[in-house]
Amino acid sequence: MPRWKPGAVDRLQTAALELFDEQGFERTTVAEIVQRAGLTQRTFFNHFADKREVLFGLSSELQREIIGEIAAADAALPPLEVVMRALGAVADKLLEHRRAVVAHRYAVIAANPELMERELGKNAALTDAIAAALRERGGDADAAYLAASVAMLAEQVAFRAWTRPDETRALRDLLQDALHAVRTTVDAADRPLPA
Amino acid sequence: MPRWKPGAVDRLQTAALELFDEQGFERTTVAEIVQRAGLTQRTFFNHFADKREVLFGLSSELQREIIGEIAAADAALPPLEVVMRALGAVADKLLEHRRAVVAHRYAVIAANPELMERELGKNAALTDAIAAALRERGGDADAAYLAASVAMLAEQVAFRAWTRPDETRALRDLLQDALHAVRTTVDAADRPLPA
DNA sequence: GTCATGATTACACAAGATGCAATCACTTCA
DNA sequence: TGAAGTGATTGCATCTTGTGTAATCATGAC
Structure with a gap:
């Protein structure tokens, strides 16, 4: 079996969009996003330069x-x-x-x-x-x-x-x-x- | 005598512009700005919503x-x-x-x-x-x-x-x-x- | 079978930003 | 005269974003 579930970037983008939709951008923390995506904060910032970039x-x-x-x-x-x-x-x-x-x-x-x-x-x-x-x-x-x-x-x-x-x-x-x-x-x- | 030196905002703006000029925006901390202006970080954020705003x-x-x-x-x-x-x-x-x-x-x-x-x-x-x-x-x-x-x-x-x-x-x-x-x-x- | 690769993780930490309560010169007004 | 209120500043605690560095370990190449 693969070491990690594939599609980490997709999962982060999806989770982020959902959460921003539900509770707004400011009231959503990166911690919440990565929890929903099943990853860690460090991984988020490995893929995106900052919190905003996940939408672009x-x-x-x-x-x-x-x-x-x-x-x-x-x-x-x-x-x-x-x-x-x-x-x-x-x-x-x-x-x-x-x-x-x-x-x-x-x-x-x-x-x-x-x-x-x-x-x-x-x-x-x-x-x-x-x-x-x-x-x-x-x-x-x-x-x-x-x-x-x-x-x-x-x-x-x-x-x-x-x-x-x-x-x-x-x-x-x-x-x-x-x-x-x-x-x-x-x-x-x-x-x-x-x- | 006045409790504080007047012109706090001006001093912050001047100090910030000088420091950004000398060493760039990113490599300048708010701590350095307020030190040069003779104020505290909390005061900086009382006057400006964030670090960038001091230039505008x-x-x-x-x-x-x-x-x-x-x-x-x-x-x-x-x-x-x-x-x-x-x-x-x-x-x-x-x-x-x-x-x-x-x-x-x-x-x-x-x-x-x-x-x-x-x-x-x-x-x-x-x-x-x-x-x-x-x-x-x-x-x-x-x-x-x-x-x-x-x-x-x-x-x-x-x-x-x-x-x-x-x-x-x-x-x-x-x-x-x-x-x-x-x-x-x-x-x-x-x-x-x-x- | 060994080795290099690369995505992910753990940990520590700097810096930005906010909430809240305290200080105290100055002003107002009874 | 003096009591009360105002408002700029401060100290402190705390949260969040973002980064540097080293470790992990399945996968694929050789």
Whole structure:
């Protein structure tokens, strides 16, 4: 028989999500999580850098896919369009078919400021990674960062809509709408500031 | 004579900034900070919710001013323009004349991921506050959030430029440039995604 | 059969953070 | 004048997160 039950990471993630759901993030201790998962505290911190990280297993996979899409993109497209296509493709591939579980986890994150800070940090890291991938294709560094930032803004707006219970459209379509809404907003206000 | 030396908060902020500068945020303990400031740990945590918060004294003041500007704005202007004017005014009033110290503090923040997460959290909170202030003026909630987000993106782009050592333009002008750059970026890419 | 690997564990400990009660100069007000 | 209340600071105990280090021992390679 195996020395340990397999799937330690999964068990920790599941136990943590359950407990955060039941009693909130702050009122849940790592001791409780590892007890439910049948492991020790030291093992928890071997797998996750800190208590928050247990909720963010998906982000590295997402980032890898997005960067891959950008690297494979048509060299002639403008940077923002490259990123929008990449986000759309990854939405279809990794997010769309598990809306319920993704939305559930996001609800837990949004309910706690510490977790929200981590979420924002992940988004910022992804923005930087996208900008770096755009620079790989050649092009101005500032333009790359700007395209990455605008795309991530659209992604965020779309994601917030997508996780609302009454929303039925696909994330890809919401993404398109969000970018268009950004354009409308900006076009109406880009004129010189008064002195 | 007074029972305690006045300016406890100031002394803590100054000591913390010095120490973070000298040896980094992580390698500085609260014990060291309070020792330099001539106070106790308990007092530190009476004034600041956690160790990071000691660096963010300016944010609440900034937020108050920005919200005030928005509340006093011309009712006929489009939301994004309202926010851009408010950010420009507050940049002139609170930021422009102390570029060196603001840039210095930002450098300390940017050097540490934990502090950067807090910075992102503050920006997100400010975005939400701006959106709420726009809603006060009447108008769609989504449009308010969008205008707030776009303005904060421009602010962030402008701020990053403004804190570069070789940059000499005023934050207000960089803000204007940033919004225009956003517009150019978006206009070039807002068309339907391919299936 | 021996050996290296690697996930898990035990233990000790630093550091951050909180609750609670005590101190005592200063202010208020009868 | 003096009694009472205020509020910033402190001391102490305690909980929780996070880390360094060494030990354990099934598994797989050779």
